[in-house]
Amino acid sequence: MTLETILLAVGPGDADRADELAATVVEVARPAAATVVLGHVFTREEYDQVLDRLDFDPDGEVDPDDVATRHATIRDIRAVLEEHGVDYEVRGAVGDHGTTIVDLAESVGAERVVVGGRRRSPTGKAVFGSTAQEVLLSAPCPVTFVRGED
Template identity: 70%
Template sequence: MAIETILLAVGPGDADRLDRLAEETIDVAGPTGARVILGHVFTREEYDSALDNLDFDRTADEVTPDDVATRHSTVRELVATLDEAGIEYGIRGRVGDHGESIVNLAKNVDADRIVVGGRRRSPAGKAVFGSVAQEVMLSAPCPVTFVRADTK
């Protein structure tokens, strides 16, 4: 199976692992020539906060989740890294439940691989708080690469 599209899912907790996420994505996208879709999912509260923080004029034009994702700092940092590596990419933003939205986005872009970050959690922590990465791994339409933050 050829890898043509990789969904790199990023969210509010990924700032400490952006280098690792980029590295793992480039390691696959470079040799395969795959296009990377940078997907940023916001809850409604995160989206409203991002609109305020990024100084969007809500009265001038309709602002889309793609617009907000494009200006988000984590996405801009990843874009710079992908540009430097010569990787083709697109940016998609979504508002909704993180795990479910990542899975739906993967289906919409016909992803051949998903790269998602996470942190180490105890089984009890996962049961109580849930895990976006776990939900993605269990529901994804394609293989998932899980990237954990460096533990130094």
Template identity: 65%
Template sequence: MALEKILLAVGPNDKDRIDELAEAVTDVAGPTGAEVVIAHVFTDEEYDNVVDRLEFESASETTPDEVADRHTTIRELEDRLSDAGVEYSVRGAVGNHGDQIVNLAKDVNADMVFVGGRKRSPTGKAVFGSTAQEVMLNAPCPVTFVRGE
């Protein structure tokens, strides 16, 4: 299977694992020449807070794609992918994290999805976070879980 498009799903807790996410995606996208779609999904409340913090006039004056593109975590990932010579684009969505990641994977015709998560205790290792688990069970393609330190 040739990889043409990889969806890198980024959420509010991923600022602490930018290195791991960038490295994992670059290791796969670099050699294959796949385009990476960096996707940030916001809940309604997160979206309103970010729109206010980034000083957009109002939520109706912008799009989720524009809001995602100005998010610090996304900008850092853009820099890492650019430095590695990996083509990328940015998408934003508002709603349930798991549902929206699965929808974006379908919309962009992703060949693979990358999601992040935190390191868990020995007993918790058998269970992923609810978003990661939802994506793994419902995505239209293989999903890679990238664990932060």
């Protein structure tokens, strides 16, 4: 199977594993000459906080793609992709992390999703849920899980 589009889904908790996510997506994308869609998913509350922190006009027309482009985690990953000559585009989305990542994967026609997460106990997954688990179970394509440092 030839990969043309890979979705690298990031969120607020991924700043500490941006290097691992970038290295993984470069490893998958380069041999296939695939385009990476850097998708940053915000909950509504996270999105409003980022708009405030990045000094967006709250009364103006704001595009989630623009907000994602200015986010530090996306900037860090973009720098690595550019360094390795990997084509990319940035998409921002607002909604529940898991379902919005799955929706984004479907809308961009991703043949692979790369998502980060932490090691969690079975009880932690049952009690708190897991974005990565939801993506692994619901994505329309294979998912690569990148575990951050514990």
